[in-house]
Amino acid sequence: MTIHLSVVRSQRFKSLLLYSAVAVLGVFLGFHPTLLSGFSKAQAELGDTRLVHYLLEHSFQVVVNQNYHAELWTPAFFFPLKNTLALSENLFGAAPFYWVLRGILPADLAYQCWMILAALLCFISFVILLRSLQISHALTAFGGFIFAFGFPRMGQLFHGQLLCQFYTPIAVLFIWNFLRKPTENRFYLALLFIFLQILAAYYHGWFLLFSLLLFVPIVLWLEDHYRQNLLLFLRRKWRSTIVAILVWISALIALFLPYLKITQTIGVFPFSQVETMLPRLASWLLPPQNSLWSPLLSKLFDSRLDPNQHLLFMGFTVFGLIAFAVYVVRFRPEVLTPERSILVKASLITAFILFGLSLEIFSFSLWKVIYAIVPGATAIRATGRIVYMIEVYVLAASLLCVDGMLRHRIAKPKFRSAIALTLLLISLPELIIFQPMAYEKAPALKLESELQASISSKCDVAYLVAAPGTGFYLQQIPMMWAGLKAGVPVINGYSGSVPAGLPRTIEESANFPTVVQWLSGRMQGRLCWVQSTKTSQLTPNIPVKSIDGAIQTQSQNFTTSVIPVPPNVPLRGFTQAIQAEVPPVIQANQAVKVPLLLRNTSLYTWLQTKEAPLNLSYRWLKPDGTIALDNGQRTPIPESIAPEETVALNAVVRAPETPGIYRLSLTLVQEGIAWFSDRGAKSFNATVEIVP
Structure with a gap:
């Protein structure tokens, strides 16, 4: 018994050592500009990288700083617009990891460590998924490396939010286990991790949920026994199932209310904008710059499109694994157990459907239908990010097939591990970015x-x-x-x-x-x-x-x-200069156009505002100077008039109804504030005879 425990502990230690070594290798390859510079360089650039960091720091300040000037859903940019956080990822599900780091580190260093931690969490979560499927340690380490530190994730580090996919593998695992043997706990945990993924990164969460709407029916279609078990579970636990779903939907609604509010203000992405980001065939062969295949494969890509949204290349090693999985399903099904066979088939079918739905060929894509009918799809602009969900399915299916074939053909575990590690070594050259994007923080x-x-x-x-x-x-x-x-x-x-x-x-x-x-x-x-x-x-x-x-x-x-x-509520120095050509005789109650030149003689720019707009107006005065007719018609002035600037206007003036001799007084009026002539400004005056 003691010898057996010692062997188990030794195996666990070796496995832990393997995972640690592969994780360290992945961190170094992905983040070596940061590490080798002593964290004086940050990855990847000054746009989205700094935005993602800003959003994390904003949430940290909301949590810890009582005097912080902004609200959770309204970080203080695009001020004074409300719910501005809903214009981007909120990162709530990933932010607590940053908060912990931020509590002990400066903001910029905390974010760099958060990026590395997020990648490690992706590695750990995928390892948990593969080990739960009883895939060998060596293949599991390889799969975790590809998922967390391979392409396209490391090629898109400038989109830091795409690191936050560590809830997805666990959600898929619970869904699969629930379909195999339905229990309440598995169902609740599946809903929880789906929600956490949506909370951590909306794109990853939405694609996860969308893919599961395909994956679950496919599994039930492939295996009648699973379907019967699910129906039996629903008959027995229908009340708790409905309650759980309603609570889950309520949480989603609460999360997305700010998004709905901001959509009413700014609208949704038009499909014409989404269309430019739909994957093309060449997108799946577009690697990051400064990688092994970049000089050759980048020539295939349409230079009119934004390459940053089309970096979907997963590596020829992964493509080879997918081809091998198809081969096993078609020609060597005996190497898979019945349970594994169902999972492999369902995963491959789901991945191929996702690939086909998102692909644009000859200006045609089925995604237009998804955009029109699936809730939340109008918020998905960068459709190419579906690659991260496809990668989950194809890696799991492919490694199940490789593991099955190795177990079937090779008896000794050491040889199987050696082949798995060889796969890792083969994949390394094409997954290295020799000069990753980075900038000096200082x-x-x-x-x-x-x-x-x-x-x-x-x-x-x-x-x-x-x-x-x-x-x-x-x-x-x-x-x-x-x-x-x-x-x-x-x-x-x-x-x-x-x-x-x-x-x-x-x-x-x-x-x-x-x-x-x-x-x-x-x-x-x-x-x-x-x-x-x-x-x-x-x-x-x-x-x-x-x-x-x-x-x-x-x-x-x-x-x-x-x-x-507002800069002119009220204006300082009500001064003006007006020159006009006023007809000497006007018929009673007649409206005439008076051409004039208006000059700003103040030291300040005249600006139009909603609270106190500036207009040209007039008064009709009697010969003794008393007001005969006040508040004449308004003539708007231009949006802004700089000091000493002169503008030409055609003022509309309506004559009094009673004939006689009058004096027309033309002046500016700042609505709700004052008439310029009442504040000492010189108005333009002309004597006019009003005739019947």
Whole structure:
């Protein structure tokens, strides 16, 4: 007995050593720029990588910081829009791991460790799945390596949310065990892990649920015994099953209510946008740059499409395993037990259906039907991410077939392990990215700190004008981080969607009236308008000094102007200059057009706002100066008029009904505030005879 326990412990130690070695190898290959730089370099880039980190840090601040300026579902970007978290992944199911790390590490280091931990969790969860299917340790380690550290996952590290698939293998395992032998606990755990996967990463969760809607019926179709067991379970446990499903659906509804609310504001992705991201055949052969096959296979891809959304290459080793699984099912079924045979067939069929549904050939794809009829599909833009779910099924099926064949043909476990490890060694060269994407953290953090200092303690809201020379969206992220650290909401933002009414290009970014219009009616306070010191004007023809109440501060790279919002409620210095051609004689009650020139003689830019719009109007005065007719018709002025700028207008003027001699007084009026002429501005006056 003692000898037997010693052997078991020795085998367990060797297995643990194998898994640890493979995991360490995977971490090094996937994250060697981070590790070799001593964590001074971060993976992978300054766009989505920093956004995912921002979302995790936001949730951490909500949990631990009582004075945090934002709400859980409304991180303070795209301010003052509500539910902005629903524009991206919320990462709630993966965030607690970051919170623990963040409690002991600085934010940037915590995120780097979180990425490595997420990959390790994918490795562990897939190992649990394969070992539960009684696949050998060596093949299990190989499968965990491919799933966690292979392609396409490591090729898309710039989409950090795609690391969060560690609940999927466990959910599939519980579903499979439930179909084999239905029990309440297995059913509850399957629902729990499906929900956790949706909570951790919406794309992975949705594709998991969608694939299970195929996988479960296929299993029941293949095996009558499973079908009978399920029906018997439902007859006996129908009440608890219905309650569990209702609770699960209620939790999903609660989770997605903010998404439904934001959809009412911004709409859903049009299929024309989804269509550009549908996988093509060449997408499945597109490896990441700087990998073994990249120089050869990248030539097959359509350069008009965004390659970052089509990196679906899993490696020729995986393709070979899939072909081997098909061969075993077709020609060597005897190497599989009946139970394994069902799982292999169901997994392969599910994977091939997912592949066919998402594929676009000759501008045709069945995904258009899925987009139209399946709930939640309209939120799926990057359809190619279905590859991660396909990989779960094909790896499980393929490794079951390899394991079955090795057990059938080779008696000694050592030889079987040697073949499995050989597979790992064969796959390594094509899964290595020789120069992965990475950036130095120090310059990025320095830029964010400078922006943070530019807006701290003096802003109610801040906005950064995008400067030429750098991508528009890459300039939004530093300002979002600066706002988070300074406790100041920002109008800038970066996510899966951009709300209508906000700038979307560098050219639009400097449009001051657009930004003011975005805030109009939503807030009053101090706007920090931040721009590069290389830019001399806020916008064309609107110098900084012309903004009402602007206070300027300057740092090494940025000029910050603190501006009241709305900037002209009320206007300071009601001054104007009007020249007009008024007919000397007008018929009573007749409406005439009066051409005029209006010049802004104040020191401030006139801007239109919803609260207090500017219009040109008039009064009819009697010869003694008393008002005969007040509140004449309004003529709107342009969106903005800079100091000393002159605009031409055609004012519509209606004559009094009573004939006589009158004086027409033309002036601006700021609605709800004052008539310019009542604040000392010189109006244009002309004597007019009103005739019958």
